[in-house]
Amino acid sequence: MKTSPDESPIDSNVPTDRKAVLAETLRRRIVSMELKPGAVVDELALCDEFGLSRPPVRELMRQMAAEGYIELEANRAARVSSMNYHSLRSFFLAAPLIYVATTQLAAANATAADVAKLRKIQKCFREAIDAHDVENRVLYNDQFHLEIGNMAQNDYLMPSLRRLLIDHARLGKTFYRYPATENMQHEMHQAAHQHDEIIDAIERRDTERAGELVRAHWELSRRHMTDYAIPEGLEVPLSFA
Structure with a gap:
């Protein structure tokens, strides 16, 4: 060294x-x-x-x-690392592209051992939701998508995914500081269900379905974050078609 x-x-x-x-x-x-x-x-x-x-x-x-x-x-x-107008705008522009690309590559490359590891992380994520454990909810969501990135086996995408997940986790923590409403809790269970569907698509090696699911999953997260965590006056890109 x-x-x-x-x-x-x-x-x-x-x-x-x-x-x-x-x-x-x-x-x-x-x-x-x-x-x-x-x-x-x-x-x-x-x-x-x-x-x-x-x-x-x-x-x-x-x-x-x-x-x-x-x-x-x-x-x-x-x-x-800072979070400002420029970094947040870049985050919302890049997120759907990177999540879709890494998840589709994971579906193409995943082994049975990879899927088993992802299911273990998902189990911890669900337990954190049920326990109303905010910190572990955020951390296991971060681990879930990072593990998908590892499964993608792409050295060019991985640095971008790592950086993206830092701000996703921090924005998620900002969102979760608010008292959980019935609707919020419902949407968290919806997010967990989307995780399960993503795992199933990866296990089937269905790259197209995996991409569709993670895009819908991102849209759910984006709505949460823009409603609760984004500074007033910041125009947030909706997504890429």
Whole structure:
């Protein structure tokens, strides 16, 4: 692994599990909005909290910047990736294209083991809905679509999907902060049913049906997010035909 001239090589004795725990914790804090968009990510505080030296933490920060979770600029503290007019408009334009493409490719490539893993994630998603567990509802939805991206096996689409899912999760968390109405709960169960149908289409290798289902699923999410989470005055593209 390469290091910059002002850094010592990463200590190979640093437990991998501690670095993995830091990575997972930081990702969860960002997508759950515990760390708000634009918030400073305190490198020294993370070193103290997880018992790591600065080189492995800095390496992780660069990795997470590449994935879209944080923003790194010269002579400035690391910050959680922002959500602004430009990023939100780009999100709503790109989402249907990326979700359809990755889901159709997943249907073309998925193995029985892939489908079984997706069903396990879906089971956790349904349990979170039934338990009114907002954080896990958002996180398991994120995992569901990320796993579909893994199944797509496309190195060009995956970075875009990862970045898309960060803002989808953050917008979803914003939406779910409102008290659940009867209609909202009904639509969450509708979303879970759509997940089941998407899994079935992937298992059948029905790429056309998988694309149709995920587009309808996106439209349900889009209505939620535009109603509750989008700043007033922001024109949101409806979709692509």
